[in-house]
Amino acid sequence: MRPFLLDLQAGGRPDFPALVEALGDVLPLLADLARTPQDPEWHGEGDVATHTHLVLAEAYDLAEGLRPEDRLVFVLAAALHDLGKALTTRRAEADTGQRRTISPRHADRGRSYLAYRLPELGLPYPVVHTVMALVGHHHDLGRTLNIGSERAYRRLARQANLPLLYLLEVADIRGRIAADQGARLEDLELFRLGAEEYGMWGNPEPYREWREVIDGTLAAFPPEYRDLVREQGILDYEAGLIQTPEEAVARGYAARAGFPQLVVTCGPSGSGKSAWVAGHLPDYDVVSLDLLREELAGKRADQSVNGRVLQEAKERLKASLRAGRRVVWDATNTRRDFRGIPLRLGFDYGALTTLAVFQPPLSTVFERNPVRTHAVPAQVVASQVENAEFPYVTEAHRTVVLDEFQRPVARTP
Incomplete structure (x- = not known):
């Protein structure tokens, strides 16, 4: 420092x-x-x-x-x-007609x-x-x-x-x-x-009682299932759909028969997303927008097929989710609307959703990019950073933030 x-x-x-x-x-x-x-x-x-x-x-x-x-x-x-x-x-012009x-x-x-x-x-x-x-x-x-x-x-x-x-x-x-x-x-x-x-002043864990009730009730179940029930329950509570953790347990009953899991990566080109996916999620289905561009157009940099790529990516994601498998959507997803596409599908199919957010220092991104096998033009990387909308923990069930060495530096929950 x-x-x-x-x-x-x-x-x-x-x-x-x-x-x-x-x-x-x-x-x-x-x-x-x-x-x-x-x-x-x-x-x-x-x-x-x-x-x-x-x-x-x-x-x-x-x-x-x-x-x-x-x-x-x-x-x-x-x-x-x-x-x-x-x-x-x-x-801009206000409702009163004044320029503000x-x-x-x-x-x-x-x-x-x-x-x-x-x-x-x-x-x-x-x-x-x-x-x-x-x-x-x-x-x-x-x-x-x-x-x-x-x-x-x-x-x-x-x-x-x-x-x-x-x-x-x-x-x-x-x-x-x-x-x-x-x-x-x-x-x-x-x-x-x-x-x-409301007991929220200086409270580092505002949902502690939810964790205690849900994790205690579901102690015999795998941790991924407890995470799904607890975190979906919190989202449902904040949306006004339920009032208590007991209701979250009841709403999660159907998932006991099995549920898909979705990981969505988020970070500028060169931040280590694909390498992390290969090293940490080897048994996941992979939906990679870069690989799909290469498959459909012959090269990753061809943006002219983005519409086809997105449609094919969504179809492959839905197929994995329908089958109840574990799947990762590997793309930059630095904009909220872009990562919202796979996340909404994950929620729709009852998946446990995780955002893997890559947050290296800015200099690391630009240093790594030129030596990558598939380098991205520097101006493209700069645009990704300048237009980035860093995720909030409310966007997915779980969020993990990784540094330039792909080490977790924050995790929710």
């Missing part, structure tokens, strides 16, 4: 320009924040860099008393929370931008993932409060550290000039009270 980050962890208070100078080689988007405007009604302080400078100052005060590891995560998230605005800010400055989905874009760049800083992966979660979910407190249900709080609590997320939003609101600042801070207190009432 860089000395600058070690100092930040130990209590340093660099201002935003100093942070841009220290981290700008890995996060060049930081330099664009000074040129990124904001709507004056909600951000009277000015551009995104000015806002972030104020948020960072508030974060230092709020960080008093945090453990060093939590301080590092919190301060980095405060500095990076609006990074995605540099990618998404535009002018908007930044749709900037939290999600910022999270994905950080996914392959934060590892370049030598940060431990738990730090990387916690920062990403805070950045990606920093607008979800208000949405959760508006819904107000226990399931909404549980869903957010299993994706982000709620006390740190709360502190980030306090710093975010204090660091801007707007007429609704007081009301927004009051809403945050209501959010905190709701999280405490």
